[in-house]
Amino acid sequence: MSDAAKTPSGPLAGLRVLDLSRVLAGPWCTQILGDLGAEVIKIEQPGQGDDTRRWGPPFVEDGSRDAAYYLCANRNKKSVAINLADPRGAEMIRKIAIDCDIVVENFRVGGLVKYGLDHASLSQINPRLIYCSITGFGQDGPYKDRGGYDFLIQGMSGLMSVTGRPDDQPGGGPLKVGIPISDLVTGLYAATSILAALAHRDRTGEGQRIDMALLDTQVALLANQASNYLNGGMLPRRLGNEHPNTVPYQDFACADGDILVALGNDRQFRDFCKLIGRPDLPDDPRFAVNGGRSPHRQALQDEMQPAIARWKSDDLIAAMEAAKLPGGRVNDIPHILADPQIAARGLVRDMTRSDGTPVKILGYPGKLSKTPADYRHAPPRSGEDTREVLMTLLNIDGAELTALMEADVIAERLR
Structure with missing residues (x-):
């Protein structure tokens, strides 16, 4: 059985996610939901796709030439290429949203209003919808219209002020974390918030909007360092590999x-x-x-x-x-990925893309005894599920699909 043919079996099986996000924070969130069984429909721009498909090298050596970066956050998803800037494309996405439980998007504040894909528009046609917006600085406040990027957030949040060696040591000065921690943790908080919103909907039947900001999330993660300052007046500083409170x-x-x-x-x-x-x-x-x-x-x-x-x-x-x-x-990373403990935990997994290309991914770390995460759909090539999803969800026939493709409203990649 191919990866794509497997039926969802996780605790979120039966839920459908409309993924309008790209790069990392949003896709990381939706990948978690997909790992736990939700059907995730990833909307990508025809001829372009998610930005991270080009964030290489290294690239997957197949017809897609997708970057390895893209593979880290896009398994258990279906890729549908629709031009949302075309009114016909936006209308198709709205129709898909009617039958979805969750929307995740990371456009700039107000960026989806002109397409009728904002929370106000979609909640009118689907009041049970849980709509999660991920931005750099949130939906309000003086910075709301700024673009947010992980590197900027690490610096602006204060994280870099406590990361690195002290200024009076060789190599001293602020450093970013070696992974895009602000994006990743925002994705985690977004997934947690969505699960909470699902619990609320189960009790009341009502959906809601979730406003996630990278800056908020990273400031919340200052944790003990912020508490040391807020409650003890201790000014956090860079200590290299030392701990601010516990010694040695x-x-x-x-x-x-x-x-x-x-x-x-x-x-x-x-x-x-x-x-x-x-x-x-x-x-x-x-x-x-x-x-x-x-x-x-x-x-x-x-x-x-x-x-x-x-x-x-x-x-x-x-x-x-x-x-x-x-x-x-x-x-180093090669050593830990080959470590017997990681092997025993089954964290490195093999998957097969729709064209037969093998890829390796890092699995979901939580071990649920009754409803474990599953791995049924390798990171898709751009647009490879367009035909299947539109025919299944919107009952669009082959002739109409062909016309939409010729008009550059949608695109597909042949398997």
Whole structure:
């Protein structure tokens, strides 16, 4: 059975999502809904498709030449190429929305009004619709009309002010996170909010609008750093690999490389000091409890580093594991993807595109005992489901499809 022929089996099976989003935050959200069983219809611009199809190299070496980036956020979807700027295309999308449960879009504020695809328009024809808008700064406020991009949001939100090494160290200065964290977490929050809206609809029968902003999401993720400032007046700063509150919680140099030490309480600190041959350190009143270790972190590091440097990294990690102390090493991506723990968890999965091209994806991380995620439809080529969806949902016949294609209102890619 091909990936595309599999029937949804997850907890959201029976729900239909109209995906008007592109790039990452929106597609990440809709991929989660698809993994959990929803039917996701991804609308793409004919001849162009999702921007990320061109965000390479690397590219998939098949007829599509889709970028590997695109593959990360678009499985379990059907691709329908409709020109929404054409009134006939917009009308088709409105008709599809009548039979959908969820719409996800990431156009600029007000950008879908002229097509009749905004929340006000679609909720009139489908009051049960859950309509999620994802923008950089939200539907209101002084920045609402600005475009939002992950890199900008990481900087504007304050995240980069606490990421990287201190200014007085080599390589110091603000850094972005190595993945588009603001986009990804906004997609996660959007999916969570949609599930909450579904629960509300189950009780009341009414849909609602969800307003998601990248800046809001990233500021909410400041978590302990923001709380340290709001409730304690502590000004967050860049600490490299150190923790702002818990010490020691950082990297240390062994004889043959660095390891990570993540000690979360005073007992673990005492056990670790004994392990490395410095059982006297907890007797120092500066270091006895975490509240003292944090303001005296440099003095503690100066005491611990020579003892740790005598160890080989594998030996110390093994000794920490035997003592049930949290530690490890920094893996590169090839190493972690080949790690036996990741293999045991089945996170790397093989799928097959409609033309037979094999691709690898990272699966949904949650393990649901009764309704697990499924993987039934590899990331589609642009427009490959146009004919099937329009014939099935809108009862458009072959002759009309041909006329619409000749008028560049829709497009399809032959399998």
